[in-house]
Amino acid sequence: MSRALSWLLGGRTPLATHLLLAPASFWLLFLLVIPALGLIVLSFATNGPYGTIVWEFGFHNYARAFDPKYLPVLLRTFAFAAATTVLCLLIGYPVAYYLSFRAGRWRNIMLVGLMVPFWSSCLVAYYSWMIVLGKEGLINANLIRFGFLSEPIGFLYTPFAILLGLVYFYLPFAVLPLYASLDKVPRSVVEAAYDLGAGRWTAFRKVTLPLSLPGVVAACLLTFIPCLGDFLTVEILGGPRYYLLGNLISNQFMMAQDWPFGSALTSLLLAGLVGGLWLYQRWEKA
């Protein structure tokens, strides 16, 4: 028994390695690879009556995704994801910079502080934003009480609320990779720039910023791609008028029972994921 285990751990043959990896491979195969391939196959099938699936293959589900009824959803998803990414970068970069260069002894506390909202349920946070933003919510109630407003403003169920929710949720996703790459910038190189007569701003623009670019790209990827598939934000803060791709997909599976169309939409989302990763790899090699 113990000899067999030693053989397994020793890994002198590829077989032992693959046996150790077998559980992980099994999980990846049955819960990731096969489901993804299954969705792609299903996306070419046809929806029958009562949510049954007819195995007649064609591109009609994809054509439908791009027809005028659904195209705005795709465009809106793209626009929200892009806006969220840009805002997260703009808001997050100074935070990451401060963490890495200026925070000193506060750094560890701040890092843990960033992790808490990152790990907290976004459901809870969004619900709380409802309390803050609602017509009878904290902001409106106080503005009215102190006489700044006579009528409540409908913050909720607007693009503003959706963007706020998305930026709120994805901000830590942007800050952490930015911090990781800023932390790798050699301090001596920045010092050298100062010694050679560069001002703060020039040193930042010519040295620190270019060296932190890998983090910027990683942060873009980590906010943009999950954002494309975001589902809960609009479900709670947005409402049906502003459905995004994730909501459309969910509806096809949970309500409309049109699985082939839902699969086609999901395949488009996966194409976005693969495209993003591909661009990233190409950028990394260049």
Add this chain to the structure above:
Amino acid sequence: MKKSRGMGLYCAGVFGFLYLPLAVMFVFSFNDARRNVVWKGFTLKWYSALFQNTDMMAAMLTSVELALSAAAIAAVIGMLASYAMVKHKPFRGRSAYDALLSVPLMMPEVALGVGILTFLVRAGYELDFFALACSHALICLPYTIAAVRARLISLQESSLEDAAMDLGATEWQAFVKVTLPLARPAIISGALLSFTVSFQDFVTSFFVAGIGIVTMPIKIYSMIKFGVSPEINALSVCLLLATFTLIALNAAFAVRPDEASRH
């Protein structure tokens, strides 16, 4: 350092933004009013209502069981896989496999959820607790692997296992007596993160949980959607406190890079 103070204020502002909803939730869970926004006085009645509500307590229990199962599965799978990736000779297609292991982290959860749902339903599998726990284990896996692998790599550098084997230990003995005890903090830290991920996961559960499996996030969601009652604040605060505790525990267990070389 004038500039630094301005940036410090800015960071405080961003942190304020991040913590505002959590603080609001916490404060209003003690508010003695049915409608949420006006402060009527301090009360614990929503907490006592919560603990008397069998539905909600059942949801909490389901979530704990689910998170424990997912974390345990992910810890075992992740430990084995990390060991093979770090200690064994690189095999063909290793970098591709490596990339695949981190896909669950990147993949939008909606795609993951509907994929698993479609696969299980088409395969004729009745959606049950086990299927949900396995799906959660998949999203937890990248966290366990990241934690354990980093630890194993730093242990590799200290070559303590090699020393044990030079002194006559078999691979199995070296693993049980040296590697496993030294990797334990990382395994625990990975398991705590997994527990957190699974405990507050909504999207995957929303798609993969069959009828009758109600986790805490699903319960909160349906309460938000179909009639808000103030107990939901108390329930949310419980969820938040669980997260706080887990993150604090994780910070206590997490191995600092400089610590590994001290052994």
